[in-house]
Amino acid sequence: SSELTQDPAVSVALGQTVRITCQGDSLRSYYASWYQQKPGQAPVLVIYGKNNRPSGIPDRVSGSSSGNTASLTITGAQAEDEADYHCNSRDSSGDHVVFGGGTKLTVL
Amino acid sequence: QVQLQESGPGLVKPSQTLSLTCTVSGGSISSGGYYWSWIRQHPGKGLEWIGYIYYSGSTYYNPSLKSRVAISVDTSKNQFSLKLNSVTAADTAMYYCARESCSGGSCYVDYWGQGTLVTVSS
Numbered sequence: 001s002s003e004l005t006q007d008p009a010v011s012v013a014l015g016q017t018v019r020i021t022c023q024g025d026s027l028r029s030y031y032a033s034w035y036q037q038k039p040g041q042a043p044v045l046v047i048y049g050k051n052n053r054p055s056g057i058p059d060r061v062s063g064s065s066s067g068n069t070a071s072l073t074i075t076g077a078q079a080e081d082e083a084d085y086h087c088n089s090r091d092s093s094g095d096h097v098v099f100g101g102g103t104k105l106t107v108l
Numbered sequence: 109q110v111q112l113q114e115s116g117p118g119l120v121k122p123s124q125t126l127s128l129t130c131t132v133s134g135g136s137i138s139s140g141g142y143y144w145s146w147i148r149q150h151p152g153k154g155l156e157w158i159g160y161i162y163y164s165g166s167t168y169y170n171p172s173l174k175s176r177v178a179i180s181v182d183t184s185k186n187q188f189s190l191k192l193n194s195v196t197a198a199d200t201a202m203y204y205c206a207r208e209s210c211s212g213g214s215c216y217v218d219y220w221g222q223g224t225l226v227t228v229s230s
Contacts, residue, residue, distance in 0.1 A: 033216035048216035
């Protein structure tokens with residue numbers, strides 16, 4: 001399969017922990033990457049590889065993977081974490097790129 | 109710091125060809141090791157991969173767009189380009205150029221252009 005599936009929307013109370021998931025067969029072969037996108041802005045890479053954060057991404061953001069499911073966890077969610085989150089990986093062939101449909105995170 | 113900048117018409121007529129160029133600064137396309145990509149986002153929707161080109165000229169495209177898409181590279185200008193023909197209103201979207209890197213079992217887009225909105229309308 002070349003699809004990645006995400007929940008359309010997730011909410012979290014301020015200061016609590018939230019997990020956003022991404023499912024797909026290709027995730028058995030490739031780690032997912034995660035992107036944060038705020039309104040009117042280009043996406044920003046927040047997690048790649050097993051659990052790597054680019055410079056400037058806070059350590060309250062982490063990634064994990066099990067079987068065909070990748071997860072992005074935000075520990076102690078802040079108001080500025082409210083955004084759309086997209087996952088992606090290569091497909092099972094390794095030649096094509098696939099994206100999930102995105103998850104809108106609301107911080108209450 | 110690598111920077112990417114899209115350029116091209118913001119309005120294209122139906123049935124015509126959408127043409128965009130991405131200018132890369134702060135790094136050389138011909139240095140190898142990266143996949144120079146086009147990604148689009150329909151209004152209010154998720155991200156859709158269009159395709160990528162390697163510095164050698166090898167290309168891969170989204171199967172759903174493959175018959176209409178061509179990506180090329182001009183290493184002398186440090187640019188890569190997108191052509192999408194026979195456009196319809198369904199091709200109206202924000203178009204991003206981007207750099208994809210691969211390492212340690214993961215491929216990820218580490219640099220994005222700011223995006224350019226292309227509207228298909230007569």
